Amino acid sequence: MLDDERWAGHVQELRRGTVVLACLAILGRPHYGYALLETLEKAGFSVDGNTLYPLLRRLEKQGLLTSEWNTDEARPRKFYKVGPDGEELRDALMGEWRALDGSIRALMEEDPDGRP
Template structure:
């Protein structure tokens, strides 16, 4: 495996762990799955629909998201939004993320 392939593979692993936090951050305002997918990809958080949709269902089952069908338009869409427990989890994950960034930044600085 080339160095470039290894970097891409490891970068994918890094991103995979951040998708939950990204979704909880973006779903403060209701969004339907495809719009969320487009927003994440545009922000550089590359996610496949086959990954995102099961994740949204899992987060809803865990009580972190709520959903509602919008049938006002010709094509019904399921909108997701962070629920009260999801907001609490998001706050905790943001704190964990910030602590992790600080720790990794310190390790990188010390290793140079």
């Protein structure tokens, strides 16, 4: 049986590979960083701020996100939104995600116990 630490490591590795897709999926509408963290958390997708904020900056630098400062409130907030290239990547990644999901489901149906 897997111990908690090894299990958590594998779950973290799986989630790490999907953080970009999750962000691109949510950022069809503008969000600021903390609101994005909360939205991900409510969806059961826990991400640390030390992971999210550098990711947002990287995606913006790659031209996948656009950002705009909102200074209407006491504390300025940087809002992020998916740009055209980000939409294209999101759609492509969703297609890959669905294909992988279908492949894994097919493999599990071949042997419900998951044994080769």
